[in-house]
Amino acid sequence: MTRTFTLLGYAVVAAAAVGLEIAARRGAWATFGDAVSVAARRRPIRVLLIAGWLWLGWHIFVRVDWG
Amino acid sequence: MHDHERVGDGPVDLGATATRGAAGRLSARWAAPALAACGYGWWAVGLAPFSLAASLAVVLAGGAAAVLGSRARRRATLPADRRRIVPWLVLIAAGGAVQLAAYLQHPRVDHPTLSSLTNALLDSHAARAAAFVAWLVATAELARR
Numbered sequence: 418m419t420r421t422f423t424l425l426g427y428a429v430v431a432a433a434a435v436g437l438e439i440a441a442r443r444g445a446w447a448t449f450g451d452a453v454s455v456a457a458r459r460r461p462i463r464v465l466l467i468a469g470w471l472w473l474g475w476h477i478f479v480r481v482d483w484g
Numbered sequence: 485m486h487d488h489e490r491v492g493d494g495p496v497d498l499g500a501t502a503t504r505g506a507a508g509r510l511s512a513r514w515a516a517p518a519l520a521a522c523g524y525g526w527w528a529v530g531l532a533p534f535s536l537a538a539s540l541a542v543v544l545a546g547g548a549a550a551v552l553g554s555r556a557r558r559r560a561t562l563p564a565d566r567r568r569i570v571p572w573l574v575l576i577a578a579g580g581a582v583q584l585a586a587y588l589q590h591p592r593v594d595h596p597t598l599s600s601l602t603n604a605l606l607d608s609h610a611a612r613a614a615a616f617v618a619w620l621v622a623t624a625e626l627a628r629r
Contacts, residue, residue: 419594426582427598430575437571452569454558454629470626471546474619478529478612479538481603 521617529612542616549620553627 434449441448447455457463524545531538589595606612 419589420596423582423586423595426585427579427601430579430582433575433578437575446571447565447568449572450629452572453626455566455569457626457629467550467623467627470623471543471550474546474616474623475539475542476599477602477606478542478616478619479533479535481533481599 521620522613525613525616525620526609529616530609545620546623549623550627553624556628558628 437446438449440446441451453466457466524541528538528541528545531541583598586595586597592600606615
């Protein structure tokens with residue numbers, strides 16, 4: 418049951434992201450890409466974003482036992 | 485066929501040929517790098533997990549993609565209205581809260597993190613290689629912004 422709740426939490430966030438992106442393309446908000454562009458204008462945030470993304474790649478593709 | 489039909493067809497054919505030519509040149513320009521990235525991805529995700537070689541293969545390729553993306557950086561054209569990005573910040577915080585709640589609890593099978601779900605999805609070598617190439621492309625795109 419707890420697994421179901423956790424998966425439901427991820428699903429709600431993912432569905433909200435899709436809904437927000439659709440609303441953004443109609444002009445209500447910034448699209449995800451635009452939001453990243455606005456955030457990345459500040460150099461420290463840009464460096465943090467890229468460093469975090471590189472860490473995520475390392476975490477997914479290296480720090481895992483595929484068995 | 486009437487003459488007026490031939491006259492009408494001519495420019496369309498030329499235009500289509502030019503478009504096909506441009507598309508062909510574009511494809512040829514990207515075909516080799518795309519193939520190289522796929523080959524590299526296939527090799528990189530086959531390296532031993534937790535090894536220095538795997539770490540270098542991933543981080544160096546990601547760094548190279550970031551540098552390439554930075555060189556082609558877009559000029560800022562968007563209005564810097566930060567209020568328009570607030571919903572995304574709220575959503576990222578919500579996703580982070582779900583992830584953190586799962587991470588702090590055990591067993592993992594009952595409280596899956598995004599990492600554990602991703603590992604399950606990337607079970608095959610081909611899926612891992614495809615995800616790695618997608619990650620490289622996303623890295624370059626992120627650096628371009």
